[in-house]
Amino acid sequence: MATKPNLAAVLYGPNDLRLEKRPILEPAFNEVLLEVDTCGICGTDVHFLKEGGFGAQMLIKPIVLGHESSGIVRKLGSQVTDLKVGDRVAIEPAAGCRTCDLCKVGKYNVCLNGKHCPTQKHDGNCSNYFTHYADCCFKLPDNVSMEEGAMLEPLAVAIYAARKIEVGLGSKVLIFGAGPIGLMCLIAAKAMGATRTVVLDLARVKHRLDMAKKLGATEVIAIGKDDKEDDLVKKIHMILGAPADRVLECTGSQPGMRISIKSTRNAGKICLVGLGNDDVTLPMVDAISREIDIMTAMRYNHDFPAAVETVANGLVNLKPLVSHHFDLKDVLEAFRVASQSEGNKIMVHLVPRDTNNKKKFVN
Incomplete structure (x- = not known):
């Protein structure tokens, strides 16, 4: 009571x-x-x-x-x-x-x-x-804290998004945005088998990029105000060794979406996770001609059981x-x-x- x-x-x-x-x-x-x-x-x-x-x-x-x-x-x-x-x-x-x-x-x-x-x-x-x-x-199992229990919600968001674009063993994954959802997507992607990961965000949130590196990102890219789209795409390809197989765009920003499309391999998959600008201008002819699947994810879809299990069994921290x-x-x-x-x-x-x-x- x-x-x-x-x-x-x-x-x-x-x-x-x-x-x-x-x-x-x-x-x-x-x-x-x-x-x-x-x-x-x-x-x-x-x-x-x-x-x-x-x-x-x-x-x-x-x-x-x-x-x-x-x-x-x-x-x-x-x-x-x-x-x-x-x-x-x-x-x-x-x-x-x-x-x-x-x-x-x-x-x-x-x-x-x-x-x-x-x-x-x-x-x-x-x-x-x-x-x-x-x-x-x-x-919650006894070995899961109340704080971890609260974080199962954003983890479920990440699991749902990563499942939608079929992140799997050996995937090369680009994550745009190092905020809490971007970091959760990094955690989920690695748990699902991604072997190379690169996380991008603005240079002014260096503490978040540092956390991405701590969580196991292959590399992080701090975006400066003078960085050009095509230069960033080249950096991504160099780190991953090839265009990205899968992309999790977690900012909802026009630059994030544009770079995501340009960085993805032919027939690759992108999931738009972040909520940002209402209207954006995107290179859609490029996406269509290379048959890139662009998906969206809202919340989660019965992903809490998986989130509980991955935390309880130590698969993610x-x-x-x-x-x-x-x-x-x-x-x-x-x-x-x-x-x-x-x-x-x-x-x-x-x-x-x-x-x-x-x-x-x-x-």
Whole structure:
């Protein structure tokens, strides 16, 4: 049962984030009430903070931000049988309506009527308490920390994207963007068998490129303001030994998309993961004439089980990604740091850190 107020990080408009009390909701028959333990800050949260949303998801009412979270089950809905009070879980914040055509063919991640957190119609979970569908809560093994549980959401994004373009043994992979999702894509690509990887980002985020190198990238490229597209393409080909087989574009920027196309081999595959500019100019004749597959990925599609397994079994190590820790009372500063790209993964702790871990974890 809830024993404290439900404080939440509520966005009222661009750069108007407030910490305020919200009601604690009762779980529906197929839901659980969760006490949120840890919440990571994502790029989409920053888009909401800076611009009031992204694409069609512009703010129409105050919403709670946050969706990379783990928590403890505190109350069960009347028909929940697969979880029990006290279970530690990772929270998949995207769920379909279960009845539309998209859901029925397994595309719940882009269901138009689903509960996707946060969107303009649904609150996120950077709050002390949060009700959610029980089947979207995944039990954490004892050897997985609550922080790692919160990072399963961006890892699932990366796994979904890498699966879509069929990263496999021996793949030569280009990753554009060394933010948290780009770094997660690097981790996922290497776990899936990529043998050569190159990560690009702006020179001003050197700390992120340094992290990519630490995580095992074959090489990183710091982009300067005077660098030309074709010169960067040549550098990529030189590092990989050939054009890229697979590309994960994680910035949503026009330069990122253009260089991705130019760097890919004939019949290669590109996945556009990042959300950025609404309109871009791309060398599409080049892409078409070389039959490059350009795909998009939104959220994930039943990739949380794989994310749990890869972390629990030591196939991937997410701990080095965490750069900052904040208590909920300091959530405004946490979002400021995230919005300035001053770190890698920013964690907000809604209970004292390590309270709900089964053992002591060291980053």
